[in-house]
Amino acid sequence: LAKTTQPISMDSYEGQEVNITCSHNNIATNDYITWYQQFPSQGPRFIIQGYKTKVTNEVASLFIPADRKSSTLSLPRVSLSDTAVYYCLVCPSGAGSYQLTFGKGTKLSVIP
Amino acid sequence: ETGVTQTPRHLVMGMTNKKSLKCEQHLGHNAMYWYKQSAKKPLELMFVYSLEERVENNSVPSRFSPECPNSSHLFLHLHTLQPEDSALYLCASSQDQGLAGTDTQYFGPGTRLTVL
Numbered sequence: 001l002a003k004t005t006q007p008i009s010m011d012s013y014e015g016q017e018v019n020i021t022c023s024h025n026n027i028a029t030n031d032y033i034t035w036y037q038q039f040p041s042q043g044p045r046f047i048i049q050g051y052k053t054k055v056t057n058e059v060a061s062l063f064i065p066a067d068r069k070s071s072t073l074s075l076p077r078v079s080l081s082d083t084a085v086y087y088c089l090v091c092p093s094g095a096g097s098y099q100l101t102f103g104k105g106t107k108l109s110v111i112p
Numbered sequence: 113e114t115g116v117t118q119t120p121r122h123l124v125m126g127m128t129n130k131k132s133l134k135c136e137q138h139l140g141h142n143a144m145y146w147y148k149q150s151a152k153k154p155l156e157l158m159f160v161y162s163l164e165e166r167v168e169n170n171s172v173p174s175r176f177s178p179e180c181p182n183s184s185h186l187f188l189h190l191h192t193l194q195p196e197d198s199a200l201y202l203c204a205s206s207q208d209q210g211l212a213g214t215d216t217q218y219f220g221p222g223t224r225l226t227v228l
Contacts, residue, residue: 034216041222043114043204043219043221044202044217046218100155101154102154103154104154
C-alpha cells in the first residue's frame with residue numbers, strides 16, 4: 001500500500017482558498033487518490049477522487065500532476081464549517097483494495 | 113446522513129460487561145467494515161465483511177466479536193474489554209470490496225465507547 005505524507009495542520013481565514021498537498025511517491029499504476037473529510041466525533045466523509053489531471057465537484061477540486069507522486073486538494077472560499085481533518089488516501093484496485101489506510105490527516109482550522 | 117446508522121451513539125461499560133454495537137446500512141451495499149479510532153491515532157481497520165462473509169480480521173483480540181446476519185446489518189459484540197479499548201468505533205459500507213479502486217466507503221457517525 002502506498003504511503004502518504006501530508007501536513008499535520010493548516011490555518012486559514014474565512015473566504016480564502018485552501019490547498020492541501022499530499023505526497024505519495026510509491027503510488028502504483030492502478031491506484032486512485034481519494035480524499036476524505038472528518039469532523040470531530042463523526043465518521044469520515046468522501047470528498048473527491050481522481051486518477052490524473054484535474055477533477056472538480058461541488059465541494060472541491062483535486063489536482064494530480066502527470067507523475068502522480070503528489071496531489072493537491074483545493075477548497076475554494078472556506079468557511080468555519082470546513083474546519084475538519086482531511087485525509088489523503090491512495091486506494092488500490094483489485095483484491096484487497098478495501099484496505100483503506102488512513103494516516104493522521106491534515107487538521108484544517110478556519111479562522112473568522 | 114450517509115445512509116449508515118449506528119447505535120448506540122455513546123456507550124459506557126465496565127470491564128466485565130457484555131454489550132453490542134449495531135450498524136445498519138440503507139444503501140444496498142455488499143461490503144461492511146468496522147474501524148476503531150483511538151484518540152490521536154489513525155483509523156484502524158478491524159473487520160471486513162463481503163456478502164455476509166468475513167474476509168478480513170486485522171489481528172483483533174477475541175474480546176471483539178463481529179456478526180453479519182445479512183448484507184444490511186453488522187454487529188460488534190463486546191465482552192471483557194479493557195480501558196484501552198475506549199475509542200470511537202466506526203462502521204462503514206461500500207458497494208463492493210473496492211475491487212474497482214473507485215469504491216467509496218460510507219461511514220456511520222460512530223459509537224463513542226468508554227470502558228471503565
